[in-house]
Amino acid sequence: MNPELRAPAELSGKLITPDDTRYGEYRSTYTTVGSPAVVAVPVTTSDVATALLMARERGLPLAVRSGGHGLAGSGTNHGGLVIDLRRLNKVTVLDRRKRLVRVEAGARWAQVAEALSPHGLAISSGDHGNVGVGGLATGGGVGWLVRYFGLTVDRVRAVDVVLTDGSVVRADAFNEPDLLWVMRGAGAGAGVAVAFEFEAIELRNVGYAQLIARVDPAGQVLQRLDAALKDAPRELTTALMLSSQGSVTSAFITAVVATDNEQVIRRAIEPLLGIGDVALQQAVIAPYTSLVPRQHMHSNVGQMRSSSTNGLITDITPAAAHAIVGVASGPAPVLIQIRSLGGAVTDTDPADTAFPHRHQRSLVIASSFPPYDHEALGKAWEPVAEHTEGAYVNFESNPTKSAFDQTYPGTVGSRVTELWKRYDPEGILRPGA
Template sequence: MNGTLGTLPTELAGKAVMPDDRRYRMLRSTYTTVGRPAAVVLPESAGDIAAALRLARETGLRIAVRSGGHGLSGSGTNDGGLVIDLSAMHRVDVLDRGSRLVRVEAGARWAQVAQALAPHGLAISSGDHGNVGVGGIATGGGVGWLVRRYGLTVDHIRAVEVVLPDGTFVRADAEAEPDLLWVMRGAGAGAGIAVAFEIEAMELHGVGHAQLVAVMDPAGETLRRWAEVMARAPRELSTAVTLASQSTTTAAFITAVVTSDSPSVIRDAVEPLLGIGDVMAQQARIVPYTDLVPPHHMHANSGQMRSSTTNGLLTDMTPDAAHALVTASPAPHPVLIQLRSLGGATHDPAPSATAFAHRHQNTLVVVSAFPPDDRATLAAAWAPLARHTDGAYVNFESAPDETTFAHAYPGPTGTRVTDLWQRYDPDSVLRPQPPA
């Protein structure tokens, strides 16, 4: 029976989608990767997840775990294996409004979370797209629209319900299973399958949302001024910058989000951005947070955005780093470069507090290239940027290997992550080739 499904466990009756099922076409892939798994299992409980893990062990099928399906590495699907798709587990409950504690199942998408929490005046800084799944962000880091005010998603996780690779169900918090809680907050993919998270949300109603476009000078001085503004900015302001080139001109498309519905607070936070250079256009308004991660984002994932992506963290926007970023955008083949502001609340926790150890860097740089020559194009574009970086974020890496592991989990953090992966997953069920 090795390598084939055989007889399904009774718990999975009606929950396994085979290639001849009409649903298979829309369930087999992630956003970036087309998969051809032997089956996609849609569990509805921790018991179902344990049954799927048992089935994989008995059949020898390789496992892929998926929450939202945006995962850039494509690890949310495979060819010939078993995909555990958590999308049926998407409950969002407010456990205690006074302490802002909410429970979010791992298969929910962030648009669903925002919609569920909005009537309570609550929000969680998460991904920047409503289709992104909770599980991937909440086990990797979580750099969202509110990041400088709220911090990372993992910083506010108080407990995680986990099915370990051997099928055991565990609730990890600071008192019970603190090591498991630590590794699930930043490196959870190699330790267990998250069922649900207890997360401390923040009070939030409206937010300021501004969009600006600035022309980039060849030396990158505009980028340096953006970084200087963000270094002095109030925590309420978070920004994302996309560099796009056409011919010899590179423009920076800046999205600014202010965690306030006060026009004066928004104006004071955004106004310094107008002085970074030649700002061509601007628009600002007060919107509900749900507008930033709306439900219409929740499309099916069919491998529609094939790409190769890598990333690095910058502590300082030096002249050389800024010049390298502007130069990398247009040549020799265009790539997509995105910058996310960090600092603020992301610097509050100690580096050892979670498996996400990067607590002094100020900018996340993400570079993506697209077919037909995406890997070669990405390698050429990234090479002059890499030497300026100090660490990396695991969720924006298409080709994880030992080198990218060391960047994401440096020094003692990497040692502890590897030790805990081996403790909780000694047979490498979730990560067939863990770092040596």
């Protein structure tokens, strides 16, 4: 180990450097290959504090990773220190009657679903079992249950946070309410979340359907889907991926209905069959755990290098639909996904969390892959960007000032900035701050 990086005694055996055989398993996220000088793998909250102080005292660039996908790529760096929380992954039911659950930030959602299933509980989480709890629960949380139970941050009741001065703070409605506010949507710039208390939901089984639809160049099928979702029961949440082969563009739609009631499932899915040339490939009732299974928990070694950007849309207008299809079928190899919002997301006042986007009903995500970089993606994205209003931090791999303003507009951005400076005055968690 480089003498300058010699471990504090508390981190003995918990630091991984490039000469360690484990380095290849810890250096990267799913989308981004990093080359950090050292990766700290804490097993206690005290270890997290020590690692933070180590980065601060030695002037090392800092990245924090909760163990999962990390699509934005912010969970690694070059030449700095990465705090990898994967060993802080305990899930505890604190009060079954109140559905209060404590989840450590390094858990992945497959582990959470598996642990809560015997209790008949679930937490509105991401759409892949490999997604880490910490990143999702501090950024927003758009997943399979979002239209019925809201964003992940909407279910956070308390957060244990390590600040950059090494202090440990519990943020809840009565203690440090400002810190709780910023941790629910903009937490990455305020502190390191090590554990969350969630109000879980009663859920065991869900309706699950996969459909494929032919997409016309004008994108009318996207408009019809948008209209169907506007009138759909809240139990229904969808995710759509566009794929073009030659002159043919197809929409692969996954629909999840947050109930095991067959009548509700049928009522939710049947309108989707009327949006165009649609084939129903599968429709089942399945345990929620099957949507985020343990099999998803692969290593993250930069195997899907990509850049991502996104935007929120209230109504998919004819112009917006045409632009979305144009990007998906255009010359640049851009993958387009559309996640449904609305429903319970609108129940939370926009001022209550640092995720203020409550009226928009669709999240459109664009990803590109080498050799196309973020600059090329940005150029391809421009026709869609004209129709967006707001963005989601967890799908933005180029965190510019413009991206910040889209994610945290107006007074929300001012408050986020003020609180980041209050809780992290040196900008340790914000490279370039």
